[in-house]
Amino acid sequence: MSIEPAKFKIIARDAGSQARTSLLDTPHGQVHTPVFCPVGTTGTVKGILPDRLVELGCSLILANTYHLLLRPGIDVIEKIGGLHKLMAWNGPILTDSGGYQVFSLSPLTKITDASLEFASHVDGQKIRLDPAIATRIQNRLGSDIAMCLDHCPQYPCDSGQLSEAVERTILWAAECKNAHDNPSQMLFGIVQGGTDPALRKRCAEKIIEIDFDGYAIGGLGLGEGHTNMIGTLAATTPLLPVGKPRYLMGVGTPADIIAAVRLGIDIFDCVLPTRNGRNAYAFTKEGPLRLRNTAYTTDTAPIEAGCDCCCCKNFSRAAIRHYFNVGEMLGPILLSIHNIRFYQRLMTEIRSLIAENRFASWADKQMPIYYSLYNSSEGLSKKD
């Protein structure tokens, strides 16, 4: 295995937009962008074995440092040979810093410029994270891409809080960069600033000054809505270096992704396909299906006509409805499989369209369709 850091090479650019395809070369393999990462919260994409993830077209998986820190713990993961060994996933892994989950799962958080202190949501144990610790943890996990510890405030928050979060994110980014000590791992900086273009600009400039292997846009997809998200992206993405990968964290619906690719985003992660799949919600090009509905009791059609996943090729809606109805694991498993494949098919289509210079006109037509199908949809939850 190479200890060379990942390399990023732009392959094609779309003439009608900022969209691009690229090859991201990591110690665990190549990633074609734009890419969607399923979320492997505690060291597994829930219910899906790694060989199936490969079959579904997944190339990059996200794992949550917060969850892994609590259980099984970093010492354990290091002892057994790292995160790839734990997950039995030999492809590229991206880890977050843990900060986001601290904010969203641990109400007892105490935050200062020095550190985050929180109580484990599992057993109440007091834990302290700071930029150096969060970075060193990811160094030890051995992920291919590590993220800086940032301060992601809730949405909405007042401008004072937002500004404080931006300054702390900048401060911490420098400390993460200093602490980073794994030559085969990329480290990405994160731009915060809510929906405030001025704060985004300040944060982007300062983070870029520190110089990272890639840049993420955090603090979106938190309830600000598609229009605010895209407006913020339109103001922020042009500030980022063209030659480095760009990652929109925790986003999103198909329309969100199409709009963000258009603005030059390369990497996405989101719990939507898996979380919703476990809750009997299926993504299709015709719109969502809710498989607990009795309407599907004797429906012999696949979840989505033409889908090549092992769920659609073999199982009827009736069977999946039955599995959810009786509480069989196969219901959540099959819809997670289909939804991940739906997202991967979308990304494959997007990459082809960019390569063929046809992305912008396709996006003009498809974005509003997907928007009306999914961005107004109930039942979309981002918690995994």
Add this chain to the structure above:
Amino acid sequence: MSIEPAKFKIIARDAGSQARTSLLDTPHGQVHTPVFCPVGTTGTVKGILPDRLVELGCSLILANTYHLLLRPGIDVIEKIGGLHKLMAWNGPILTDSGGYQVFSLSPLTKITDASLEFASHVDGQKIRLDPAIATRIQNRLGSDIAMCLDHCPQYPCDSGQLSEAVERTILWAAECKNAHDNPSQMLFGIVQGGTDPALRKRCAEKIIEIDFDGYAIGGLGLGEGHTNMIGTLAATTPLLPVGKPRYLMGVGTPADIIAAVRLGIDIFDCVLPTRNGRNAYAFTKEGPLRLRNTAYTTDTAPIEAGCDCCCCKNFSRAAIRHYFNVGEMLGPILLSIHNIRFYQRLMTEIRSLIAENRFASWADKQMPIYYSLYNSSEGLSKKD
């Protein structure tokens, strides 16, 4: 697809025992016996997709008529094209009659020579089964092997109850035979009689007189213990026609299976590998592992050295212990996969040994080893 009924052909006999290998030809494919069927209670082997079952070496799957009758219901299954379609399993399926689950899951059962009446354990709905109904249900499910409705009393029970159950089983078998109306489906008769050799003899003779495509031995593995089970089998199996398949229902541990193969049994089903897998219990040649144990926290070994399943080839004990510890589906899934493969490897080994005329001497050595590893083991539950 052929509408020929299944055909049974003995391929090899072991010189030192009654063990034999055979080829059972069904409308959905061939089954090499001795065979172990995993249990697909409600139309799925819990958590495992059909392609994985094939990869694990499964050729015949059992589904429970009782559960399917309650949900999704026989009308639904028929409307969507039968049980194979529901399960997305194109191989052979064996269905039970539903009787056993009525006795074990429905305390409100009223039983007469005419019928079984019970309240659904799901919603309390009153349901009536009789031999003709149970047979017609299986005809409509379209399984490859259907079972007669029998009366399986609890163990222990008094001799009057046991005798009554035998007489009712004989009476019902004739009615099942009369009602059976699916030319592409085998129908097996069932011999009851507890551990009483005289009752077993009477039941076997009467059931054979009716003439079935195969014969099952029911009412064992209910707590009578290995010695009583094998004693009963030794008295009963020689009464069954040599040229028809023999099925020992709901059994058992590796030692039970080896001993029963020795006495000429061809087909087995049991929830042990899946049920125990879901409860963090792994079968290995060295004895059981209980994966919740902290001893495995940093154990990088596979569940069983040398096992070729996708669990053992990829995942460490540490990872599986972690998945059980955090409640990830992958824990139950991976151990179900390994345990099914463990059973299938055992059956493959048994078939090879019989073919090579080396089974009896191997069984002499292995049976006591497996007996001490598993028949005294706690944590083995037969409920699925």
